[in-house]
Amino acid sequence: MPHLDVHGRRLSWTRSGHGPQTVLFVHGGFATQRWWEPVANLLPAELYTAYRFDLPGHGESDPPADPDGYAVERLAATLAELVNGLGLDGLHLVGHSLGAAVALTYALAEPDRLRSLVLVSTPSVDGTPTPPEAMALLEQMRHDRPLLLQALASTMPARAPDALVQQLVDDALSQAPAAFTATAQALADWRLPLPALARLRLPVLLVCGDRDHIVERRVQERLLLSIPGANNLEVFQGCGHTPLLERTEGFVAALRDFFEQDFEAYAAIRAAATAEP
Numbered sequence: 001m002p003h004l005d006v007h008g009r010r011l012s013w014t015r016s017g018h019g020p021q022t023v024l025f026v027h028g029g030f031a032t033q034r035w036w037e038p039v040a041n042l043l044p045a046e047l048y049t050a051y052r053f054d055l056p057g058h059g060e061s062d063p064p065a066d067p068d069g070y071a072v073e074r075l076a077a078t079l080a081e082l083v084n085g086l087g088l089d090g091l092h093l094v095g096h097s098l099g100a101a102v103a104l105t106y107a108l109a110e111p112d113r114l115r116s117l118v119l120v121s122t123p124s125v126d127g128t129p130t131p132p133e134a135m136a137l138l139e140q141m142r143h144d145r146p147l148l149l150q151a152l153a154s155t156m157p158a159r160a161p162d163a164l165v166q167q168l169v170d171d172a173l174s175q176a177p178a179a180f181t182a183t184a185q186a187l188a189d190w191r192l193p194l195p196a197l198a199r200l201r202l203p204v205l206l207v208c209g210d211r212d213h214i215v216e217r218r219v220q221e222r223l224l225l226s227i228p229g230a231n232n233l234e235v236f237q238g239c240g241h242t243p244l245l246e247r248t249e250g251f252v253a254a255l256r257d258f259f260e261q262d263f264e265a266y267a268a269i270r271a272a273a274t275a276e277p
Contacts, residue, residue, distance in 0.1 A: 001060055006081045012060035013053035013082065017045040021115075021259060022088055024051045026079065028097030028121075029183035030152065030172040032059035035096070038164070039244050042252040048259075053082055055099070057176035070182035072098070072190040076105035083113060092259055094118040096244060097214070098183055101190050108196055116203040116263065117229075118255065121212055121241050124219045125192035130184040138180045141172075148172055157211055158239050158246035165245075197226040204230040205258045209239030209246065232258075 003010040014033055023043065025036040033052035040050040055075055057063035064070060079102055083091070091114050095103030100122040107117045130138070141148040149169045153161050204227050208220045217235075224233045234254050236243045243251045 003060070004082060004085045006078060006085070009056065009062040009065075010060070011053060011056070011062075011078065011082060013051060013086070015049065015051050016040050017043060017047075017049045019043075019045060019047040019049050021047060021092065022049050022051070022090060023092040023094060023255075023259075024053075024083070024088065026093070026095040026099030026103050027052075027055065027058070028095075028099045029179070029187075030148075030175065031096075031099075031168070032171045032175075034059070034168065034171055035242075035245065036094075038248045039252055039255070042248065043256075051086065051088070055102075057179040057182075059171065059175075063176035063178065067178050067182045067185075070179065070186045072101045072105055072186050075102045075186070076109065079103070079106045080110060083110075089113055090115045092116045092118065092255075094120065094255070095122075096120040097123065097241065098187060101187060104192065104200075105190075107202070108192070108200060111200065111202050114202055116205070116259065117200075118205045118207065118258065119223070120207040120243060121209070121215055122206065122220065122223060123187045123190065123215055125190070125194075125197070125223070127190055128187040128215070130188060135181055135184065138184055142177055142180050145169060145173060155214060155241040156246050158209075159242075194226055197223070198228060200227050201229045203258070203261065203263050205254070206230055206233040207236070207243055207251070207254065208233070209236045209241060209243050211239060212241045214241045 001012045001014055003012050027033055027035045032054050036052045043050055054061035093103050093114050100119040107114055152169055206220055206224055220233055224230050236247045239246045
């Protein structure tokens, strides 16, 4: 896999397709860019150029220099380095779970670099605390593959623990030791004030599953009402925290329907409405 040097540390990334529309995928905690592979493979190569990368401490990317490097704001800064380093612009940015927090934080800082934003199973902007007993289980997962498999499988109830899921478990086991708890702490500490969300006016699609036990439906609904550019919440029935892996074909269809909207006309209508007294 190609790597990008970011302040002396390697960031692993992959590109597929050669189409005029550029999509960048950001994975969640306990994950790698492999989680997006089934989605990227279903995007028509002649229409989309898809980029995936491993967050620091995951997959083939080097870990941060210190645990604070897993903070959402620091990961968003790493995302900015990737976008700048690869010379990307006019992006459809898609983030899942922790990656959704990272993508949203980046979008607030660099909205002009994006064409649209897709947030999948987004954590609460008021922080998502992990109870002490759950943190102890995260520590245990470093050396307990059956427990890790059980945890990951519980996030995707609509998918059997097939060969891909087994590979995802192995990927998670290989992440940097600090990542097992540091990413959970990062989401506990993450905050975005509602006035900041009100400034986000680019087109936004929200996606979740109705059986997600990690982030609540009300969190997604609050985002829908708080982000002016959010015009839809796509809820996948019978699906948990990972629609991208549980309902891949439907998820890709939802992405394409969203990407192919007339964003310019949508922006003009919203600008006119905003200008009215």
